[in-house]
Amino acid sequence: KNQVEQSPQSLIILEGKNCTLQCNYTVSPFSNLRWYKQDTGRGPVSLTIMTFSENTKSNGRYTATLDADTKQSSLHITASQLSDSASYICVVTAYILTGGGNKLTFGTGTQLKVEL
Amino acid sequence: EAQVTQNPRYLITVTGKKLTVTCSQNMNHEYMSWYRQDPGLGLRQIYYSMNVEVTDKGDVPEGYKVSRKEKRNFPLILESPSPNQTSLYFCASSLSTGTSTEAFFGQGTRLTVV
Numbered sequence: 001k002n003q004v005e006q007s008p009q010s011l012i013i014l015e016g017k018n019c020t021l022q023c024n025y026t027v028s029p030f031s032n033l034r035w036y037k038q039d040t041g042r043g044p045v046s047l048t049i050m051t052f053s054e055n056t057k058s059n060g061r062y063t064a065t066l067d068a069d070t071k072q073s074s075l076h077i078t079a080s081q082l083s084d085s086a087s088y089i090c091v092v093t094a095y096i097l098t099g100g101g102n103k104l105t106f107g108t109g110t111q112l113k114v115e116l
Numbered sequence: 117e118a119q120v121t122q123n124p125r126y127l128i129t130v131t132g133k134k135l136t137v138t139c140s141q142n143m144n145h146e147y148m149s150w151y152r153q154d155p156g157l158g159l160r161q162i163y164y165s166m167n168v169e170v171t172d173k174g175d176v177p178e179g180y181k182v183s184r185k186e187k188r189n190f191p192l193i194l195e196s197p198s199p200n201q202t203s204l205y206f207c208a209s210s211l212s213t214g215t216s217t218e219a220f221f222g223q224g225t226r227l228t229v230v
Contacts, residue, residue: 004158034219041226042223042224043120043206043208043221043222043223043224044159044206044221045221046219046220089159103161104219106151106159106160107158108156109158
C-alpha cells in the first residue's frame with residue numbers, strides 16, 4: 001500500500017531560525033515528490049516538484065531534497081518568517097500502470113508555527 | 117488570474133438534503149479532481165476526471181457523484197449527505213497527469229452535515 005509519513009507532526013520555532021521537515025514514503029512506481037504549503041483554511045500551494053533524477057530543488061528560502069534510494073525527502077526552511085506558519089504537506093506521485101496518468105498520495109502534514 | 121474557484125466556501129446542511137459543490141477552473145486544464153481533508157488523515161481523493169465526459173473513482177467515492185460536461189467545470193454532488201461527510205473539500209486541476217505537472221487547488225469548501 002502506498003504511504004507517505006511526515007515528521008514531526010508539529011513544530012514551533014522562533015522567527016529567523018532554520019528548520020527541517022521530514023518525509024518518508026513507500027510509493028511505487030515512483031513518479032515525483034511534491035511539497036505543498038497549506039495556510040489555515042486555504043488550499044495547498046505548490047512549493048517544489050522533484051523527479052527521480054533530482055536530489056535537490058530550491059524555491060526562495062525553501063529547499064527540498066530527495067533520496068530516491070532510501071525513499072526520503074526533506075524540506076529545509078531558512079531564516080523563518082511569521083508567514084511561514086502553515087501546514088507543510090509531502091505528496092508522492094505514482095505512475096498508474098493501467099490506464100496511464102499519475103496518482104497522488106498525501107502525507108498528513110507537519111504543522112509549523114513561527115513565533116517572535 | 118489563473119485560479120480554481122469553489123462555491124460555496126462554507127455550507128451547513130441537514131442529513132439527506134441533496135447538495136452540489138461547484139468547481140470551476142480558467143486554465144483550460146484537462147485533469148480535475150476532488151479531495152476531502154479530515155484531521156489526521158491527509159487529503160484523500162474522491163473522484164477525478166481526465167477530460168470531458170471521463171470520470172473515475174478515487175479512494176473514497178462512496179456517497180458522492182461528479183460530472184464533467186464541460187472542461188472548466190467539475191461539480192461534486194452529494195445526493196443524500198450524512199454526518200460522516202462533514203469535512204473540508206478541495207477541488208484541484210492540472211494541465212495533464214504528466215510527471216511534473218503542477219496541481220492547483222481551490223480555496224476549499226467546509227461542509228457540515230447535521
